[in-house]
Amino acid sequence: HTCRKNPKTTRRMDAEPPAPAQGLPQQVPAVSEDEEVAVAYFLNDVPCPSPKIRGNCKKPNCLHNLGEKEWLDGSRINNIKRELEAENDTFRKEGEPVGLRNLGATCYMNSLLQVVFHNRPVRAAIFAWSLPPDTPPEALTSGDQIMMQLQRVFAFMQASKQRVYEPNILVDALQMSHGTQQDADEFSKLFLQKIEPELAKSGDRTLTQQYSGELEYRTTCRSCRTISDRPETFLELELHVKGHNTMEECLASLFHPEELSGSNMYQCGVCRGKRDATRQIVLNRLPPVLCFHVLRYVYDMKSGNKKKLSHAITFPEFLDLSAYTTNAAEPALYCLDAALMHNGTSANCGHYFAHLRSDSGPWMQLNDEVCSEIEPEQVGSGDPKKKGDAAQPKGRFQSKSVYMLYYRRYDPAAAAAAA
Secondary structure, three states, rough: OOOOOOOOOOOOOOOOOOOOOOOOOOOOOOOHHHHHHHOOOOOOOOOOOOOOOOOOOOOOOOOOOOOOHHHHHHHHHHHHHHHHHHHHOOOOOOOOOOOOOOOOOOOOHHHHHHHHOOOOOHHHHHHHOOOOOOHHHOOOOOHHHHHHHHHOOOOHHHHOOEEEOHHHHHHHHHHOOOOOOOOOHHHHHOOOOOOOHHHOOOOOHHHHHOOOHHHEEEEEEOOOOOOOEEEEOOOOOOEOOOOOEEEEHHHHHHHOOOEOHHHHOOOOOOOOOOEEEEEEEEEEEEOOOOEEEEEEEEEEEOOEEEEEEOOOOOEOEEEOOOHHOOOOOOOEEEEEEEEEEOOOOOOOOOOEEEEEEOOOEEEEEEEEEEEEEEEEHHHHHHOOOOOOOOOOOOOOEOOOEEEEEEEOOOOOHHHHHOO
């Protein structure tokens, strides 16, 4: 910022240097590179004495306000650094999951997509699906559109360098509203029902093999002791939490024999009449991934509406179901793999997010766009900065928010070998 006040007495930088005096030795003074730069760019000159100048000085040799100030004081460089850092924030680190943008009220879908994507065999089946050769665009069905967009979402979740992906086209293909929240469990059933037939067209039964099990309603007549069995497939088991504080209590209630008597007597085919009986649920076949739906939404007789049960329940990291199975040879030990959470006091609104055990071991919280690592003690908590709803012994979790639980079949020998 210099004003060349006396241009007549100032030698131009491109003028010829004065000739040395005759008879005197020609000596060239040593000048450093920094000094040459300072002279060339007038860095050692006195600043212009006009502090009120906002534009360029009217004097022809003034360098005031040409834009170099913000470079010299670092403000422009700092702005560029901030811009670069903001741009880098859009890229994920190696091994970090890709978040899914909430399009208004689509947290329920984002959470479930993260859980399904986390299942490697199902993910591979989605990628392996393809249209029949030479299928014209006008022949595409709604199921084809869903599968194509699901492949696209999963491809971005697996290979994208960005931290967040926007699944708006998949939502449109599913004909879901961006601004209307759905029940995560109801959406899970709908979603799997739409995908399974599309995979089955090519003979792929991965979805059924991963999530579908078989239970049996076993009824015993008290008069003739005849046992009647009615098998049924299932994609999830329902846990009634009302009046229970632990998952074990919920399971005991689910598999406890029910008394059929009075107005609810059993019509026995052998006795040819109504008789007292007991009915019990048993497990004939267990899937590799076992889903539990925690029934927190109940009907309120007073208001005529659904309400949410927000009391805490505890659940184990390892779950042994051998006491409830009919096949003693079938492995029945499971390990907690994922938990889908619901925050909020109402059954009609709130926020869904997921806790997942990553392939590398640490637990992750997948909350729409934000994916962060959490400690095991934080599983079940709605706040990533806090631990669970209450301190629990190692291997147990407690939560007021857990809504769906996913357990994966556990092989201790295989786990020890992998470790």
